[in-house]
Amino acid sequence: MLKPSERMKIQRQPMPEQDAQKRACNFEEVNCGYAADAASTEAQRCLQCKDAKCIGGCPVGVKIADFAEAIARDDLAAAADILFADNVLPGITGRVCPQETQCEAVCVRSKKGTPVGIGYLERYVADWARENRKDLFEPPNPTGKRVAVVGAGPGGLTCAGELAKHGHAVTVFEALHVAGGVLVYGIPEFRLPKDIVRAEVETLKARGVEIVTDVVIGQTYTIDELMKEEGFDAIFVANGAGLPVFQGIPGENLKGVYSANEFLTRVNLMGAYQFGQTDTPVIDASQIVVVGGGNTAMDAVRTSRRLGADPATLVYRRSREEMPARVEEVNHAEEEGVVFRMLCSPVEVLGDDNGWVRAVRCIKMELGEPDDSGRRRPVPIPDSEFEVPCQVFIEAIGTQANPLLTQTTPGLKTNKWGNIVVDENNMTSIPGVFAGGDIVRGGATVILAMGDGKNSAVSMHEYLMKSDGNGKASG
């Protein structure tokens, strides 16, 4: 065992990356993953705090210090067991979690230097496990309870995996033709390879989770039908975000204007970047402008770059410091040649005579007094308008709640934005119906949705075990 003082001397191991110029032209993963020695060195940086704050920083409560310790002594099988015990999708979270605002933000090492690369270690263990570990999941005794999960995104999959551990029979209903939700339609291949998602979904299936695609709850079945006719004892609703928000500026229906959702769905889920081998097209453009400052905007603009846009420009109304996107993604985008135009906001999409986008007119902004979010409010500068030429303009400014399920579920309480209201146990106004992820939070992250899935599974298990044979709570 190294002494803490020795551990303190070790520098954070960098994540090997694909060369920026090369990767700006392909869809292969940017981060290449630690080699074995780097992983073990990084794991030794963990001080093995008695009161490990990192665990509390993790929405699914992974025993981080324990798995770091197992990596440090090269016992990857033990590390994987520890990781999988709390996180059923570690290959995914190891890649897309904003560790810098969660576990790594509270790592004591970040007080004097850089935190332990928890996300990188998680990814390392998950990737090792996918290649080398046989899932030794022992099916628990069936409880005889049936649970329906609505949506096979990160929240739904996590909840399903946790409930299966307790022996409940879980069926996940997915609207699209493939499981994964935002992990497959939204997050690009270069950040999260779809093979990883497929593999982790397969692990869940091997653990007895049934996934039924091509079913839209609210349309194909109502919540009421699932409970009364299909015989489910409890339901977890995690149908995700819905309708994309458009800014409401002139020209948004010109050919060449996309929501980030549509653009990313075409490219990621439908494989439009391989048009010819696949049948779904995406508009060919040499110049693309994306508006927004979040991870979705970053995904859209980096995808644009890879489709050949030069420049691929990101327009954001505040400054770089206020961007909600992960720092790593912003840095990667910049390295890949994305042009940042901060402190400006689109006011009109301009079209040519044939109805195609030819440019976006923007206005310059300056930062004024802080608003409700604590960030300084952007204020337009009069007479500062200018045009940015482009053939595709992508809006990545958020989503509204999906109405399909809520409007066909009488008695399901929603707030003024249409998001489902839940209590401290994640239960909705309908007994036995729980909810989490974006449909509750209004636009959050993969890991927060997973945290909801995991916490809901705990409440649902309690609910199911104290309910009588008819699935009705007896207390």
Next chain:
Amino acid sequence: MFKIEQSEWLAPKVRRLVVQAPRVARRHEPGHFVIVRVCDGGERIPLTIADSDAEAGTITLVVQVVGATTEKLCALEAGGAMENVVGPLGRPTEIEEFGHAILVGGGVGTAVIYPQAAALKKSGNKVTAIFGGRSKEYVIFEKELAVHCDAVHPCTDDGSYGYHGFVTGKLKELLESCGDIGAVLTAGPVPMMRAVAEVTRPFGVKTIASLNPIMVDGTGMCGGCRVTVGSDMKFACVDGPEFDAHAVDFGELTDRLTTYRDQEALAWNRLNGCTPDPAKGESGCKLRESEEAAANQ
């Protein structure tokens, strides 16, 4: 996989497919659509459900070859299967007591008005259907519609069958001669629906059009199907697909439907082994060129 039970040509390039999709069949109402994907790697495209049989667990789709994906769909034979069918999607047709309802269908839109006709009749309306095509061979669903309608008016552009002229001509005649028309519902090519809206507008008759914009997911996630209705942006997949035809911006819809013309031509040419020769004045899609040539005859 979703098994094809029946598959037959109804008209040139128009095929009727009966597909095993019990979950969709049990909840289908008039106006609903499905999103289908023919095969792995295929596009997701919306198709309005023409009929359903909850007991047999089947839905009927009527498909016209307009590009590569629809050509692949129409190549499916009974016993074959398509990769994905999801639905029913969209809001169903609002079936009210209109008194006398007129349904106007064009091309495969004639299949869309069929379940509407049945439901409108069932709720006590007098129902008249006007539908048609270029010539007699393009007239579909006449027998089926006749079962539920008080009157059917097939129309052909060339006069080879039924009323000689466009469906809008017949519609105008009826609007002028019948005083009891409470609503007009229309489905078909955008120029036809637009013309229907213009014919009914001076009469002040409620007119509902079933729109067919480009869609990807069909569940309100992508926003590709947005249409302007009045001054609002609507998503056809969750707010529609049926809207007040007098408020729809058909010009914008027409234009947006051309977004992928070039890629669609490429895909169709590739599927059919065509290589357009610019020297011969062939620039785009052979399928489209032959369609345009036929339309100009």
